[in-house]
Amino acid sequence: MKAWWNERTGRERGMLVAMGTMLAGVGVWYGVYAPLLDAGERARDRYESALSTGAEVRRATARIKAMQGQVAIAEPTRAPEQVIAETAATAGVLLVRVEPDPEGGLRVALDAASATNLFPWLALLQREHGLSARNLTVVKGEGGGLRVDATLDRPRA
Numbered sequence: 001m002k003a004w005w006n007e008r009t010g011r012e013r014g015m016l017v018a019m020g021t022m023l024a025g026v027g028v029w030y031g032v033y034a035p036l037l038d039a040g041e042r043a044r045d046r047y048e049s050a051l052s053t054g055a056e057v058r059r060a061t062a063r064i065k066a067m068q069g070q071v072a073i074a075e076p077t078r079a080p081e082q083v084i085a086e087t088a089a090t091a092g093v094l095l096v097r098v099e100p101d102p103e104g105g106l107r108v109a110l111d112a113a114s115a116t117n118l119f120p121w122l123a124l125l126q127r128e129h130g131l132s133a134r135n136l137t138v139v140k141g142e143g144g145g146l147r148v149d150a151t152l153d154r155p156r157a
Contacts, residue, residue: 060119067123080106080154083129091121105153112145130155
């Protein structure tokens with residue numbers, strides 16, 4: 001390799017050094033710097049999305065806290081299953097099933113619910129119909145919506 005290098009003229013050596021430097025620069029740019037820039041942009045997008053979701057949850061929490069203490073349960077005129085179905089449709093929550101629970105409550109399953117619809121709907125059930133969540137499992141679904149399994153206690157007479 002040294003013999004090959006020594007056979008080159010000074011001008012050729014200079015051009016080879018310049019070409020090697022440019023190739024190294026391009027390699028560093030596309031191999032290191034550009035991927036880091038892209039990763040930074042993706043992280044910034046995820047951070048902004050998390051901030052937005054956090055603000056949404058704080059607003060929903062504030063609405064729920066404001067509703068606490070304002071519970072005025074009317075005497076039930078309809079079956080709880082009917083109330084759940086009607087209020088879910090109004091709130092834009094997709095019911096998968098409503099079935100009796102062995103402990104006297106109702107099991108409710110939802111699919112593709114959004115946090116902005118789900119939590120106010122649960123608060124409405126508690127505030128206006130006396131159906132409070134005893135157990136609540138919320139899992140983020142594949143499409144971004146929330147999958148929910150809940151056990152609601154029936155209103156006490």
